[in-house]
Amino acid sequence: MTAPAHAVAAAGRWAVPSPPRSFHLSPLRVLVGLALLATGAALLVLQQEVRVLEAAASRFPLGSLVGEAVHVPGTDLVFYPDYAGPGLRALKVTFSCSSVPLLAPLAFLGAVLACTRRLAPGRVVLGVALASAIVFVVNLGRILLIAVMTANFGVDGYELSHRIVGSAVTVAGACIAFALTFRIVSGSARRSQVG
């Protein structure tokens, strides 16, 4: 039975049934699930390398904001000027400051969703990938915020930006990432024909 268009609009565009094409746990689903599982595990095992990457990625934008920044190759350290006092400040991307604590759970969540017989594995991978990109960028923004606040306001700026504002930014980034994953894996809001 096809519902009238106004009825669909009234009931909510996401309420339209969109049954899966197949209810079988295909080898592709298993493969995608295992790949995402392995990705999550790899992120945790190689978290040092991810942190080095994040430190390197922060060098250019941080340099643009505070005048100059130097990344020590192979480390999670970035040095930049301290405008609140003499000398330099060092930004260290620790594990809890890294995006790994959110990227790994996203990958594990994706692994579970991919292995359900309902959701398209391609959409799951796309959702997790885009969400991961958002988490990475938001976390980078948080790191830059901490660095800039510290450079300009010293310890006061560090404490405020690191403990409170930074936490809010991280939670907001997580919410956006989860919401985007949900939006993508749940598929198009347009009605699909039952095959």
Place this chain on the structure above:
Amino acid sequence: MIGVLAIVTVGLGLTYLFLTASAGVLHERRARGIEPPDGPEPSVVFFLIGCLNEEVVIGSTLENLLADPRARVVVVDDGSDDDTGAIARAADPVRVTVVRREPPNARLGKGKALNEGFARIRQMVADEGIDPAEVLLCVMDADGELSEGCLDAVLPLFRDPEVGGAQLMVRIRNRATLLGLIQDMEFYGLTATVQVGRVATGTVSLGGNGQFARLTALEGLDGDPWSESLTEDLDLTISLLADGWKLTSTPHAHVSQQAVEQIRPLLRQRTRWYQGHMTCGRRLPELWRSPKLSHAGALEVTAYLGVPWLQVLPWSILFHLGLWETYQVIAHHGWDIFGRSTNARVIGLVLWYLLVFAPCIANGFLYSRRMRSYGIVRSIALAHLLLLSAYVSYVACWRALYRMVRQRQGWEKTRRTEELIAPKLALPSGPADDAAPGPAADLLRRVG
């Protein structure tokens, strides 16, 4: 690691709340301007009330329901020891039908009582030659009262042929007490907005009071509509969703009920709710296998059923670990964690407060949109009392888990509070018509 777990837990929870609450706010705004779709709507409404010793409240409840000429009532007297049946029969011999259950076929749970009432309604519909497609059924608690013009708001929802059920927002009548006010803020603030938001996915949860369903939708289910589950309403929700029906709500009507006025009974009630909710999780595979439910609906219901497991239980631990960690840091480093200057500490404390109490602030804001007589500042201030209800939830959820592990299922029903209302006034429906009860409508309470 605690911080990481906290961020993931908080992130998931806030995501769910933000998406559903945003959808709820948007839907309420749109719902004011949208005309109901064309099409036939049910013309006969049977109210089904399961009663066990409800003489204190059943009279006024029936008076409220029978005020609408379209309403007929079936009262299932589930082996009451008091005058519940007699009071119900006397209310209206024509439009009220009393189904008496006697031991040993009485007091076997709300589900069984409702199913017997359902069977009687089906018989009456058949005997009177009524088209079942014209019939709507509404489960009410014995203390439930509908808002003014409720059926005018609900019946058009069923012009959509895919809508199988609708749940009203819940309000608390006896909210002059602290516990009553807290419960009203719980039901009528964020919870009501989230419920309306779930209209977007067609997965509004049915509750035990103000639960509307098509007779044909209930007849189409395998077996009896209401199970022996502790939360037979949630079980019915899952059954209807798996069967392809959309479940909806409206911001233009509500059902009011009594609050539980003491902590111990409130804790028992909430433990029962959590136990039922958590037990329903075993039906998730059925929902995920259903080809009639949207992906968004399956994800939403999964998130909803996961709330006790992924939010309440973990957060009850993480929150206190976080408090302990904060205490440890302050104990070692003093208030320097908010900065060294006074300005920084003030800003830090304000930001900390906004971050930690954001759910309370949001709840208060949403409550003030419906209770305009309270004002936004007062509503937000009162919403901080919800921290107390959070602790009730934590304890109730852990008790529920313990009972599930010990396989304990039996529960006593909640005692009623007698209300003397002089004169009787129905609460207005919808935020635009909201008004604080005046002196003429003050409630005098006596615990029965």
